[in-house]
Structure formats: structure tokens, C-alpha cells
Amino acid sequence: MFQEKNQVLWNENISGSYYKIGLTCNKGYSDAHPGQFITLRFGDDIARLLRRPFSIHRLITKDDCIKGIELLYKVVGTCTQKLSSYKKGNIIDLLGPLGNGFVIPDNVRRIFIVAGGIGVAPMFFLASSIQKTGIDLSECQVFIGGRSKHDILCKDDFLSMGITADITTDDGSAGKKGLITVPLESEIKKNRPDIIYACGPPAMLNAVAQIAEKYATPCQISIETIMACGMGACLGCAVESKTDPDKYLHVCKNGPVFDSGLLRI
């Protein structure tokens, strides 16, 4: 875990209200895992006090050295709006890497990745890590859902890695019309994956967790809560545990990635 003042390398609008921002990072991120996150502080403005969490979308490497990290973010409110105005060379206070990311067990071969909207952010880093382990990506599939075609992100990134992509949108403007869990379930029926990884809105995660349970497939999900510290100090990010009724789990510390069976979402 490091706190640093880092430079913006680029900050580009990629579609609708979605942006990719590259930030330099000096140390520590070579050990970062997909699913881990960082927090940003937006200047000295005390009106909006709290740092904001973002997943690591991609490690920026040059000659096998890590030069920075890229975030994929959606403008939803005050701080993300402010973030979208940052220019190359601006300085931003970065804390990370934080939390526990996705675990890729040794014996998995066939992997399904499910992403809803901005939930795709950590999944590209995940796919890159899967690739590094030597797993044959043509055995893997990604399922990307969104409201409309503007909310379908990173499809080409996955395709260029050799991962097949199923797309659904609520309005049918890209891929099939409907929920992403529909193609997910039909593909599971055809050919069981060894593991499912998912990130997206709570309703989607809930549905994916139920499908995983139904087909007895291991499933890891990345969830969001409001956070104050992001490092286990405030206990603000509590979520209900399925296995231990006497204790809450803490998303920033125990998560944000959990086995789907552990959580009550």
C-alpha cells in the first residue's frame, strides 16, 4: 500500500460518460492483483471530503516494468466529473493497491467473465492476468451487459485477446436485447466453466451468484460499497456475511472480491 502524488498521463473520453485515465505510479504496483482498487483524493476541496475508489483497469508497462496504472471510470457525480477535467501532467493523490483481488486457482481452464456496465473496469486486468498464467483464452468467454451500446465497453480488447464475447443491452442497441444472465446461463448449460468471475450492479451479481449456485460452479464477484478509508480503519464498508451471522465482512479489506457464496447481496 502506497500513497503517492502521481501525474496524469492521459485522460480520454471513450464512449458516452466513460473515460480512461492513465496515471504514473512509482512503486508497488508490480504486485497488484486484478480486482484490487486504488483511491483518489480530489484536491484540497473539503466540501467533498472523501477519497473515491476505482478498480485498476490495466497496468501500464514498458520493457516489462510497470510505469503506471489505467482506470476506466464513469462520470456519475461531483468527483468523477472533476476527474474528467484532469489534463495530462496534472497531479493527483493516489492510494493503493488496496483490497483483495480475484484468485485464479491452478486447475481452472475454462473461465467465464461477466461484466455489467462500468463493472468491466477490473475485468480487463483480470483477463490479462489469466493470459499470463498460460491458460488458453480461446476456452474462455466474456459476457458484457449494458443499458445501451454506449455502455458496452472493452469488447474489442477481449476479442483481440482471443476471448469470445456475448453482448446484451437493455434496449437492444448492441448485441441481444435482454439481460446478460440469459446468454450466460445458456452457455453454462452447453459447456460448464470451471469458474465464473463477475463485476457489475448488485442485481446482476445476485443473479450471477444464483446461477453459479444452481450449476455448482465456483464464482467470485467484485462488489461496491460506499467507503471512507478504503484500508480497514473506519469499518464503514460492512456487508452481511452468509456464513457468520455474528460478523460483518468489510469490502475494502476482505474484498472487494468475494466468493459469491460468502455474501448476502
Place this chain on the structure above:
Amino acid sequence: MKHIDLQTDIGKIKLKNPVITASGTFGYGREFEELIDLNRLGAIIVKGLSLKPAKGNPPPRIVETSCGMLNAIGLENIGIEAFIKQKLPFLEQLSTPTLVNIYGKSVEEYADLAARIDEVEGIAGIEINISCPNVKTGGIAFGVDPESAAEVVRAVRTRTTKPLMVKLSPNVTDITEIARSAEDAGADSLSLINTITGMAIDIETRHPKLANITGGLSGPAIKPVALRMVWQVAQTVKIPVIGIGGIMKAEDALEFLIAGAVAVQVGTANFVNPCSTIEITEGIEAFLAERKISSVRDIIGTLEV
């Protein structure tokens, strides 16, 4: 630069500088180990502890508000025994003193906690939280009534010789009344303020933003209220006063010191900038150096009115 003496005392507890971490905002200390040198803190006050582990309130537990935040953690903690076994050994090796913040649901629980802590060497003092607004069954009832506050302090006093810091609630009409009552009951120092009870509503769903409905307001939003109360209490009691509330930078801390606090606690700022405590200490030192004031003690209680 001439050496600036930052040392300050809270009765028997000697601090190398006046910057302390506020309970509930610094975990059990170790959470910040990778980010700051914990030996540079004046003191560490850990998350509020109870006799038994406590689950805390259901989520959502926090919400950001203008210049601050509301929390309703509900005093989730691992319990005093687990703290002593699992967390204290790390804290004990530091040169920074550790104070333990305690709360109970009854006078007896407070007293039993004090008795247990009294047996433990590595704990420099006890901060009694009579002010947390979140636990329906306890907390608030003690802190808003001078007689119940005194009862808790007296009960704890008879069970321990450790220095006692009593943490006051701002959710009262006259804070000096409670302050005096805690002093008379045997408190060695007073810390204030705890959070101010507040709430926030989602106008779309018309639900409260916190599952607990109400929560405690902290951060820069409460600083003027905290400062006023610290000033009032410092004028009322003879024992040392520790200032808390919305301290984000050295200038904020200096305001509290000038108002009469012998030390300060930094809370919410730890979330915003984990290095806040260190930067505040450095800022106080630089401020004193620039003005050729050789000791921080020379600025405490120097308000001119």
C-alpha cells in the same frame, strides 16, 4: 532551524508531540503501518472496545455530507480480550503510547473493562467514551446527563489507577456542566468533541441514507462547534483538555491549542489523507519555528480576548 520542543503532557502521560489519532478513525493502529511512521505520533487511541466483540450497525453505515461525513458504525469491535492478545503486542513495541477507548452498555461493563485494562502494562491510559451516539442501549445516556457521566467515571476510577481521559459528547445543552461533573468524579483529562448527531435523506427514495437513520457528524463541518466547546471547557476545568473535531491541517490544530487544548486528536482527516497526523505535526513545528516560539507549550491557552 532551532530545535522546537513539541512535547506536551496529559497529566502523567508524556507525549512527544500533541497530535493523537482519534478513536475509530485509525483502526487498531497497524492499518497505517505501511503509510506512516507510527513512532512519530503523539499517541494512538484505538477503536472503541467493549467487553465482548460487537457486530455493529447494519449498512449503509457512512454517508458523505457537505464538508464532513455521517457515520453509524455502531461501535463494531473485536472485544477487549482479542485486542489484548492480537493487537496490543504490535502497539507495545512502538515508542508511541497507546490509549484504549472503551464503552459499555452499563456502569458495570465500563468498570469491568477498566479492571481488565488495569492488569495490562502496555496500555498508557483509558479514554472513556460516554458519548457515542450510535448504540441505542448505552453510550448516549451516560454522556448527556452529568450524574450518569459521573457515575461511570467514579466506577471506572475505583477499578484502575491508569490515567482516565473522559470523552465528552457535544449533544448536550451545556457541555461545561458534564465536564465539571467528570472532573469531580476523578477524570484525569477530558477529550472533546465526539460526533454531533445528524441525519441525511435520499429525496428520491425518501429513505434515510443511513440504515441506523441517524449518525454522527465529523470532519471540517464540526470544527467551529468543537472549538467553541473546547474553549468553554478549558476555562471551566483544571485538568488537561484534548481538542477534537474537524482537524485537517496544522492551522486547525493550532486553533485548538490556542483555545486551551494541551493536545489534539485527528479523526476523519486520516481517511482523507492517511499522512494527516504527520503533516499536522510538521506544520505545527514550522509555525512555531517561523515565529521563534521554542515550545508548543508556550502557545497552549494563549487566546487573547
